[in-house]
Amino acid sequence: xxxxxxxxxxxxxxxxxxxxxxxxxxxxxxxxxxxxxxxxxxxxxxxxxxxxxxxxxxxxxxxxxxxxxxxxxxxxxxxxxxxxxxxxxxxxxxxxxxxxxxxxxxxxxxxxxxxxxxxxxxxxxxxxxxxxxxxxxxxxxxxxxxxxxxxxxxxxxxxxxxxxxxxxxxxxxxxxxxxxxxxxxxxxxxxxxxxxxxxxxxxxxxxxxxxxxxxxxxxxxxxxxxxxxxxxxxxxxxxxxxxxxxxxxxxxxxxxxxxxxxxxxxxxxxxxxxxxxxxxxxxxxxxxxxxxxxxxxxxxxxxxxxxxxxxxxxxxxxxxxxxxxxxxxxxxxxxxxxxxxxxxxxxxxxxxxxxxxxxxxxxxxxxxxxxxxxxxxxxxxxxxxxxxxxxxxxxxxxxxxxxxxxxxxxxxxxxxxxxxxxxxxxxxxxxxxxxxxxxxxxxxxxxxxxxxxxxxxxxxxxxxxxxxxxxxxxxxxxxxxxxxx
Amino acid sequence: xxxxxxxxxxxxxxxxxxxxxxxxxxxxxxxxxxxxxxxxxxxxxxxxxxxxxxxxxxxxxxxxxxxxxxxxxxxxxxxxxxxxxxxxxxxxxxxx
Numbered sequence: 001x002x003x004x005x006x007x008x009x010x011x012x013x014x015x016x017x018x019x020x021x022x023x024x025x026x027x028x029x030x031x032x033x034x035x036x037x038x039x040x041x042x043x044x045x046x047x048x049x050x051x052x053x054x055x056x057x058x059x060x061x062x063x064x065x066x067x068x069x070x071x072x073x074x075x076x077x078x079x080x081x082x083x084x085x086x087x088x089x090x091x092x093x094x095x096x097x098x099x100x101x102x103x104x105x106x107x108x109x110x111x112x113x114x115x116x117x118x119x120x121x122x123x124x125x126x127x128x129x130x131x132x133x134x135x136x137x138x139x140x141x142x143x144x145x146x147x148x149x150x151x152x153x154x155x156x157x158x159x160x161x162x163x164x165x166x167x168x169x170x171x172x173x174x175x176x177x178x179x180x181x182x183x184x185x186x187x188x189x190x191x192x193x194x195x196x197x198x199x200x201x202x203x204x205x206x207x208x209x210x211x212x213x214x215x216x217x218x219x220x221x222x223x224x225x226x227x228x229x230x231x232x233x234x235x236x237x238x239x240x241x242x243x244x245x246x247x248x249x250x251x252x253x254x255x256x257x258x259x260x261x262x263x264x265x266x267x268x269x270x271x272x273x274x275x276x277x278x279x280x281x282x283x284x285x286x287x288x289x290x291x292x293x294x295x296x297x298x299x300x301x302x303x304x305x306x307x308x309x310x311x312x313x314x315x316x317x318x319x320x321x322x323x324x325x326x327x328x329x330x331x332x333x334x335x336x337x338x339x340x341x342x343x344x345x346x347x348x349x350x351x352x353x354x355x356x357x358x359x360x361x362x363x364x365x366x367x368x369x370x371x372x373x374x375x376x377x378x379x380x381x382x383x384x385x386x387x388x389x390x391x392x393x394x395x396x397x398x399x400x401x402x403x404x405x406x407x408x409x410x411x412x413x414x415x416x417x418x419x420x421x422x423x424x425x426x427x428x429x430x431x432x433x434x435x436x437x438x439x440x441x442x443x444x445x446x447x448x449x450x451x452x453x454x455x456x457x458x459x460x461x462x463x464x465x466x467x468x469x470x471x472x473x474x475x476x477x478x479x480x481x482x483x484x485x
Numbered sequence: 486x487x488x489x490x491x492x493x494x495x496x497x498x499x500x501x502x503x504x505x506x507x508x509x510x511x512x513x514x515x516x517x518x519x520x521x522x523x524x525x526x527x528x529x530x531x532x533x534x535x536x537x538x539x540x541x542x543x544x545x546x547x548x549x550x551x552x553x554x555x556x557x558x559x560x561x562x563x564x565x566x567x568x569x570x571x572x573x574x575x576x577x578x579x580x581x
Contacts, residue, residue, distance in 0.1 A: 435540020
């Protein structure tokens with residue numbers, strides 16, 4: 001059997017539908033690949049081979065009956081922040097080490113209903129807070145392109161599993177770049193949909209005004225196919241937006257002649273690696289060659305985005321994580337009968353250093369006497385950042401930026417300095433602040449490490465981003481490159 | 486301006502997170518450094534600007550008030566660290 005684990009979703013779907021292969025064979029191919037490389041990559045927190053093979057059998061029956069859809073029988077890794085009924089969902093935290101959800105997240109339910117096959121749960125930074133996957137309480141994940149380096153984060157498991165051929169696609173979540181940045185560092189495609197497009201029911205909350213679930217795949221088309229399945233209004237998520245269903249593959253293959261693409265100078269920051277700069281410049285030249293109109297634009301409020309984000313996200317995090325009290329679920333310190341001591345010890349032992357830092361930061365920003373200076377000020381800055389985007393989207397259809405100013409860095413290199421780690425997300429954070437869709441597509445290599453190009457568009461412009469990325473991908477070879485493991 | 490030790494202890498107590506002696510020191514230094522990064526916002530004139538809570542523009546979403554099944558009682562208690570019969574067991578809240 002050829003390496004089925006490297007198939008695209010469309011290829012796998014075609015071969016499944018025409019009975020050339022079965023989902024059990026496809027799933028087994030991924031499980032074999034996991035057996036072969038997982039020791040090195042460590043992208044999973046839980047591997048569920050029995051569930052996967054049982055779901056594959058169900059999928060094969062659906063296919064035999066001519067039922068299902070594009071994801072029927074297709075293996076997926078789910079980031080461990082999304083609830084999976086009966087399967088541990090830890091958020092890579094000691095706090096939820098033994099937590100077993102009693103219901104599925106809406107996105108998981110949608111995948112299962114269509115007959116997708118869950119291989120297991122993906123590693124991440126604890127509670128999705130981090131940019132390197134090193135904040136996982138259990139183990140780091142290694143970048144398939146260089147095992148001494150990080151895969152990015154927080155959805156590092158998602159990007160590493162897709163890049164190493166352990167799965168066909170993965171679901172991640174993105175609060176400040178957590179889908180796009182690891183996709184960039186691992187040389188795969190990652191999409192953060194518009195805020196409200198995908199239901200967050202069953203997504204364990206980090207920062208509720210920013211969190212969004214998105215696909216990670218080896219091609220733009222794969223991400224479009226996954227988005228078709230996971231997008232849509234959900235009455236169980238009051239922030240999900242009611243809109244007509246859209247086929248995100250419909251615009252793929254259309255040319256980008258006349259597409260107006262803005263290049264915001266503020267995203268080409270100090271400290272940006274020369275190799276990244278070069279790859280982005282070449283990508284811009286390619287887009288121009290393909291008929292796009294490249295236009296320099298300015299987003300002056302970009303310099304406030306980092307501060308704005310690191311007030312808003314920790315503030316919301318401190319409120320959301322107040323629920324971890326050791327009473328209803330999760331880790332619970334029991335060696336005392338004093339309620340307050342139990343609560344403080346539960347949270348001291350349950351949370352890792354970055355989570356503690358952010359809960360503390362958010363608590364401070366929201367506390368009496370500081371609320372106006374920090375939280376309210378950040379929310380006002382947020383308005384100005386959004387208005388900046390609104391203004392440039394009068395002139396251009398989408399923006400092109402680097403996804404990350406740096407390529408994958410060494411494990412341990414940046415763990416000592418939180419601010420250095422935060423700065424890695426400087427190009428992705430503004431997108432979440434404004435609620436916009438963003439996509440990272442591979443655009444070359446710098447010293448053998450993948451570089452990603454970010455496309456940003458107005459609300460619900462996923463079709464434009466996917467179309468542009470697809471045209472670029474079809475004209476380059478980057479997405480077909482595979483790491484040697 | 487570095488955070489005073491007492492301030493770090495105050496935040497930890499509000500957040501109900503226990504910290505060791507070394508952690509109080511370390512978290513204090515780190516938070517001070519992070520707070521310095523926020524000073525850039527002081528450059529920004531936000532007078533008269535309406536704050537944005539979230540980006541979707543949706544206001545309070547209402548639905549029909551219809552009864553629906555909720556989680557099974559046993560399921561709700563399944564992950565309880567301590568239970569007693571049909572209840573979560575907690576430490577005494579009121580002192581004697």
